[in-house]
Amino acid sequence: MSAPTSPISPTQSFTLDRGRVVTLADATGEPTDRPTIGGGGVYAATGARLFLPPQNVGYIADCGPDLPAEYRTELLGLGEEAVWLRPRAEPTTRALNLYSSGIIGEGQQTFEYLSPPKRLVLSDYFREDSPLADPPPHWVHVVCDAERAKQVLEDARVCFREGWRGRLAWEPLIREGEEVSTSTPNHLELQTILDTDADVETCARLFQGRMVMYGGRVPSIVVRAGAQGSFTLAEDWAGWVPAYHTALGKIQDVTGAGNAFMGGLLAGLFATQDSRTASIWGAIAASFAIEQRGPAIGVDAMFVNARLRELTRRVDEAEGVYWGEESVGRSSMESSSLGTISEDDRYLDCEEE
Template sequence: MVKDLVTFGLFIIDSFYTVDDSGELIAQEDLKDQIGGGGTYCALGARIWLHPSSIGMIVDRGHDFPEWIQSTLEQYGHDMWFFRDQPLETTRAANIYQANDRGFKYLTPRIRLTPADIMSTTLAKPRYIHFICSPRRAEAILREVDELGDDWAPITVYEPIPDRCVPEELPILLKVIHRIHIFSPNAGEGLSLLSLPQPPTRTLIEQAANSFLEFGAHSVIVRSGALGAYIKSSKDVPGQWVEAYFTGNEANRVIDVTGAGNAFLGGLVAGLVFSHGNLLEASLYATVSASYMIEQYGLPRLTGSSGSSSDTGADERWNGEAPHQRLEKLRTRIVG
């Protein structure tokens, strides 16, 4: 079975830290060894809507891989994960919070994933591929796709990594952006690439989206946190804002935004599958996926599923709520 989506994002074991007034790093012991990684969140954003057998991700297991993480991942669906055993430690990272700023730091070496890694596995030649990397790395991934044969032309979903969203990286991005079907920086990243002023405003975000389209991107989605997401697929057609799921009195339900953007893009791919490519409709699925990731630290709680390959997902609840109920609620607000 050909997968709808394979992500080349990583699996990471996360720990969380805060910085006190003196600058000291304080470990949050109750948030040690959390399941994380951009690939993991993307896969789960899609899993909210798609059957596990439609999604694929490589998980590199180090010698220290905890059994509870293995069982937790498999609860979301055995078919999603392709486990590879590695002799080193599992990739680990620190999420560091200081006031309203969030930092990220790898604590162990990471193993990069490429299209060649999936070709001899059950993940080979999916319809959509998702990658999180620098523009130079994106160029290498697309070149490798070309080298793997003319019979595979995946739809590409690309989110740049924050520390490479600087003006110096723009010339490299321009070399590959015409190959990107969906280019999705967050608001700060998009403005930084274009040397536009901060903080983000809707006017600046719309300006950035237009610029990326002029550079050759097929479609642009600027993920903008509490402002929502701005979607535009043509220079000549007005873009559209899709507001965040939790607004107004419900804004206090947002606990931690780690992984929200990755899950948004996983949900987007699921929405594109269901809507046969309608970007606005897909963005509603994406927004709902992100909403489940930000209600808690770590991953959302799934009930009503055994994670087996025979599950239909009809009775599944995420954080106690059915995704389609949230979808209809959001659709009523956005579309009317």
Template sequence: MPARQFVTLGMFIIDQFSFQDDNGSPTGQSLAPQIGGGGTYASIGARIWLPAHELGMIVDQGHDFPEDIETTLRSYGDEMWWFRRQPGLETTRALNFYRGDHRGFQYLTPRVRITPRDLTDTPLAFPATLHFICSPSRAAVIASEIKEISSWAPITIYEPIPDRCVPEELPALVDVLPSINILSPNAEEALSLLSIPLPPTKNTIEEACAKFLELGVGPEGNGWVIIRSGSMGAYAASKHRVGGWVDAFWNDAAQVVDVTGAGNAFLGGLAAGFVLTKGDVFKALFYASVSASYTIQQQGLPTCSRSEAGEWNGDSPWARLRELEERHAKRSTKDD
């Protein structure tokens, strides 16, 4: 069986929710448990563009794994999930809690980390692109394991976790950067790591990108930095290509329901776009932006249509891609 184009080491999580006002009193709002996890959203971001058999993710199933959730996952394509039974454990769950405008996150069960070695005896072994979400020190362990697996040199997409995007983690990040092909924090994370004052602006985001490149991203410094910047879009650069911006797909705030998982889906879409554009990272950003656009339209995962048109949320990703590319071309012409 050919190697998968995209595999994530991100975890599957069942998300639970709590809503409080600024004083800590329940608001009365409720939300049923949902499919979550950065790996899940990244996988769906890639699935928007690529067939299920070209993707992969390990899903750890505890003794309490809900049958309806497995059915939902399989609706996106059986081949993309490698269900790993964990009968002695609970399924990983986390609480997303909202207090006024503040959002928090905490695990309710022990995490089961996924490593490159976990892929070797599965159909997900030796993918062309490997995505992971973790601390810089954990990323170094993953990079070391990859090197130990002979004849495998995947494109690595590294997404640092938010609570480790602090200045104290910068030395550990610098150590692992030569093993990372694509580094992609969001704007707040990038500025925090580099001790650049918040809130982000386009100028400070471009400054952060340049500083990361100076630190040496990728083998021989030939990697990319992509800073995901919410409604501002995304900024990307490498030492061989001048930086550039790609817009967020939605410029209508009414279309933005919940941004949970948007950054993960962006990077899954980026990996798919990298395949479909034969390695053009900048062009792949358009696929990434479209993948994110489907994620933020509702709470939870976007829905896949089984129609021949391959629609998601009742709309064609290829039509959105054309629209975004045309919008970018017009803006570039105007700027010239």
């Protein structure tokens, strides 16, 4: 299947998830680890880069003058073609991830900004100095509260009127459902929205029913459920993709896993237009994100393809399709080649650091 001629963009950065340098701390605020790059956008871009070459990925990093050179180098590890290090006069946004246990990834986690974040908007892509304006983004990933979402939609509507024909993936708003193509809440968010303690599948179908009540087009729904994996409810496929890792010892830090999942998911939708394949790609992206602190930049394609094969086999077998010795699996494996995307296409992400 040929790729679309427009780029793809899981832009976390113009929503509530801004780029920042993050320090981990215990419940008293005392640092427990060295600072690292953070923010949903960089995890999403990294998840996409597992499957797409750098010329197909675009990432805007608004860099303050105090951003250390080592972090600039790390960002450029996504590929120089993929990253726009846009200078900003203000200092780099910094934040704390707080763990009540004092151990990374254990105990209750809270988040605190140490300096004001900068909000980007979709129209930042179309500025005269933007190297990512032509071609414009194909997918935009939005993660924010309802008030911020209204602002994002207003800006998107202006872009629509000016001829932009991209798609929105949203986390998660019911009333705006008809204006987005994919809604991607996690299970806890969905339980809160629906005021229920129902299981994942029930929540997904209740959420879909609510959107039907509001009329208009009903988007695909992908519910992220942590260790359970994800459940997809779309026109072309409904089903589960399990989490790749089954052993807790492989998990170092779950920060950014959901964002990495979204990067892989949207890369899959961009490259294959297949919800099943895209959900598997998302799970693979998340599997690399949780194995270390910070984004997993520079993963060898051999490891990506090996995990794609293994997880595709597990999904197939859960659906009653068993591989023979010569089998290479279903479309998820067949479409996993990293060379299937035209160099004229691009997956975009923007982030403020």
